């Protein structure tokens with residue numbers, strides 16, 4: 001469903017993505033794992049049409065994101081929290097997104113209920129906690145009932161109950177045949193959730209496969225991660 005092939009991205013003379021290739025399949029939760037600065041966000045931004053590649057391709061359901069007619073009905077995403085303006089309420093924000101993507105209004109109430117924000121729907125986003133902002137970001141991603149979800153560090157700011165909740169939500173999405181791609185630099189959250197792993201370090205894919213394939217020969221996912229990434233930063237925080 002999500003296919004990244006030979007992706008190259010440069011900033012000045014620096015190559016931050018070096019022929020990155022991987023696939024996130026339908027019915028699976030795929031974790032995109034790597035230390036800070038490895039190139040996860042850069043890849044996801046290109047996949048979601050927010051940045052241009054210098055080479056290669058990134059396809060959603062066989063097409064570049066920018067060629068999708070109503071993108072939020074194909075792929076829902078969350079990068080950098082909710083993406084909502086501080087002065088808006090959650091309901092206003094979702095109404096605006098729904099309108100711009102031809103999504104029926106009934107979905108607003110449904111997703112607010114689904115992410116546990118129904119009671120805070122009329123509170124301004126500027127007053128939300130980090131975790132509430134994450135929930136609103138997820139509500140926005142779910143609004144168009146997309147087949148695929150692409151989430152950058154989705155558990156940031158969530159408390160243990162929130163982490164458990166998001167795990168369940170993503171699991172159900174994949175079990176219903178959807179595609180989930182999430183990035184993370186935290187081991188613990190991924191070990192209990194992902195079916196497939198893609199490990200990136202210094203802009204290169206160093207390993208991809210099922211959880212069992214990636215961890216074979218190592219005591220734990222954390223051991224595998226350190227060995228594969230050369231002991232990157234920010235791991236296990």
Ligand SMILES: Nc1ncnc2c1ncn2[C@@H]1O[C@H](COP(=O)(O)OP(=O)(O)OP(=O)(O)O)[C@@H](O)[C@H]1O
Pocket residue numbers: 011016034035036037038039040041042043185
């Ligand atoms: N606009 C930019 N200009 C210059 N360098 C950039 C730019 N955007 C990203 N980079 C660099 O590209 C590299 C990859 O960054 P990226 O944000 O994709 O990493 P990441 O794996 O998402 O890390 P993190 O977990 O910290 O978010 C980093 O070295 C970063 O400094």
